[in-house]
Amino acid sequence: MTSPLARFHPRLLDALRGYNRERLGKDVGSGLTVGIVALPLAMAFAIASGLKPEAGLWTAIIAGFIISALGGTTAQIGGPAGAFIVIVYGIVERYGVANLLISTACAGVLLFALGLFKLGTLVRYVPVSIVIGFTNGIAVLIALSQVKDLLGLEIAHMPGDFFSQIKAIAGHIHTLNFFALALGAVCVLGLFVWPKAFVQGSPLIRLLEGRTVRTFARVPGPIVALVTLSLLAWGLSLPVETLGTKFGNIPSGVPAFELPAFSWDTVRLLVTPTLTIALLGAVESLLCARVADQLASDPHHLKHDPNQELMAQGVANFVVAFFGGMPATGTIARTVTNIRSGATSPIAGIVHALVLAGVVLVAAPLALYIPLAVLAGILLFVAWNMGEWHEFVRLKQFSNHYRMLLLGTFFLTVVFDLTVAVEVGMLLACAFFIRRMSTLFHVDAVAEAEGALVYKLYGALFFGAVAKIDPIVQAVESRQQGTRVVLDASQLISLDASGLDALEQLFKAIVHRGGQLYIHDLNDQPRGLMERSGFAGRLKDFQTSAAAAL
Known part of the structure; x- marks a missing residue:
């Protein structure tokens, strides 16, 4: 008789069968690469979400370790994601950081329950038009949220909704800092140019041949931008806002384990943010897992187990809330980097978390000199890559129902929020489905x-x-x-x-x-x-x- 509950069986247990030194070397190399890539992104995501940079760093470390150790995928990397920026910022704006932690923990319980009761496959029932619509909408909101730091505007508090943000930016445009704008623009341009500079036959390839080229090509673009532009701003004493001037010292020690103030009255008020975090976390993690399955060519790669992955995501979000973290999910950019770096098992994700922990514990003081404009440039690059902008061009190839769902979800995400967008989108999808079936x-x-x-x-x-x-x-x-x-x-x-x-x-x-x-x-x-x-x-x-x- 088939059990109604999913078996808790992390993919790591399967991956370790026949594990050898050669695979360990590949996983360690991939983990080092992804750990370096995750460093600026984790800080940038936390800051953009209205939190301190250490919240993003320790979320990447703790949640990243748990998701790799307990998850149902071979190469997925977990941690803070760009898709959560707008959601988390809105929750912090409306409910405060303490209630964000409660929502994250409750969302973790809900995610674990979804996996335990074998509901992981339900995420596939969300129409692709809705997924593209809210993904592109979130990308637009991420980009808008970074305009303040990119331009160096002196805005004491950035509002959370779309029109208020535009009004605030327009009202403070006279405080434009050209040094910040220059740093941000160079960062964005460099991130677009860096991978193309090492294409076979490019001028840089002809100038630097052999091992030198291979060494430079392996260095992630965000790290190059972060190090070079931070040194430039520090060396020239540019008058730009940095992590140090805004947040002070970044703690280098492990955050204390603290229980958030919890009451059922509070939980009832947080139903909507909890459902939003759980829904987005489930969709993002399982979409990321499907992308990983499509990209992976390693013979040791196994297709993901959606229920086990959701249970691991649930444990990670529940635990990270007790360390002052933010919601975590599967991250496409870091997962793709992991696969392309040669990862063969979840060990690579565990190494990535350990590398991040080592960097934070040893080199946290150096982060004080990172300009916020550079982090804004990195997030603008992330937002551009996150959006599937070509889908807007292809809309003419699809039915009116598809166009209405995609554009409706997109505009509702931008103007209102993701919860409203998905709710309305799913209702419209059901209505369109009923209408189409009735015509048959x-x-x-x-x-x-x-x-x-x-x-x-x-x-x-x-x-x-x-x-x-x-x-x-x-x-x-x-x-x-x-x-x-x-x-x-x-x-x-x-x-x-x-x-x-x-x-x-x-x-x-x-x-x-x-x-x-x-x-x-x-x-x-x-x-x-x-x-x-x-x-x-x-x-x-x-x-x-x-x-x-x-």
């Missing part, structure tokens, strides 16, 4: 046979298509007494309670006029429903063939 059901009138009205039913007769039975009722009422009606149900593939009720109303109209209703050639599902409901027994003759009915 139709009734064809067949030429009269021996004085009987004969109709053939096609498709699924459900609540969205019952109106198409009305013409048969009208035809019966317009004829003389004693009319016989024959329904050929050989092409009726599905019937629900509303469809059955429509047939019963047709039956009553025919009986009221002294006629008879015959239904023949029923498929298993419609026949079973009619028999269980007793409708089959009320028919004078429950026929199985057209010949018998006529």
Whole structure:
């Protein structure tokens, strides 16, 4: 007998079978690379979310370690993600940091329950148009949230909603810092140029050949931008805001384990942010896992287990809340980097977390000199890569339903928030699906046979298509007494309670006029429903063939 609960079986246990020194070397190399890439992103995501940089760093360390150790994927990297920036900022703005921690812990419990009860596959039912819509909307909001630091504007407190942010930026544009703008612009330009500089045949490749090129090519662009531009700003004493001037010292020690102030009254107020964090975390992590499965070419890579992955995400989010962290999920950019660096098992993700921990514990004071404009430039680059902008160009190739879902979700995400966008998007998707399915059901009138009205039913007769039975009722009422009606149900593939009720109303109209209703050639599902409901027994003759009915 199959258990209703998923088995807790981390992918790490499978990956360690036959593990050897060669694979360990690849995983350590990948972990080092991803750890370096994650360093600026973790700080940038936390700052953009209205938190201190150490919140992002320790989320990447703790959640990243747990997700790799307990997850259901081979190469996925977990940690703070760009998609959460807008959500977390809104929660902090409205409820405060303490309630963010409670929401994160509760979302962790919900994610674990989704995985435990084998609901991981439900995430796949979210239409791709909605996913693209809210992803692009979040990318726009991330980019807008970084304009303040990119331009060096003197805004004491940045509001959380779209129009208020635009108003605040426009009202303080006179405080523009050209040094900050120059640093940010160079950062963005450098991040776009860096990977292209090492394409085969480029001028840099011709100038620097051999090992030198390979060494430079392995250095992640964000780290190059972070180090070079921070040194430039420090060496020239540029008047720009840095992590040190805004946040003071970054603690180099492990954060204390603290229980957030918890009460059921508070939890009831946090239902919406909790559901938002859980939904986005589930969608992002499982989408990331699917991308990893498509990109991975290593023979040791195993397809992800969605339920195990959600359980690991749940544990990570629950634990990280007790260390002052932020929501965590699977991260596409770092996962892709991990795969392309040669990762063969979750050991690479564990190494990435340990590398980050080592850097934070040893070199935290150096982060004080990082300009906020440089971090803004990195996040603008992340936002650009995060959005699937080509989908807007391709909209003309799709139906009006697809366009409305994508554009509607996009604009609702930007103007309101992700929760409203997904709720409205899913309602519209259901409405469009019902409408499309109703168009697939139709009734064809067949030429009269021996004085009987004969109709053939096609498709699924459900609540969205019952109106198409009305013409048969009208035809019966317009004829003389004693009319016989024959329904050929050989092409009726599905019937629900509303469809059955429509047939019963047709039956009553025919009986009221002294006629008879015959239904023949029923498929298993419609026949079973009619028999269980007793409708089959009320028919004078429950026929199985057209010949018998006529």
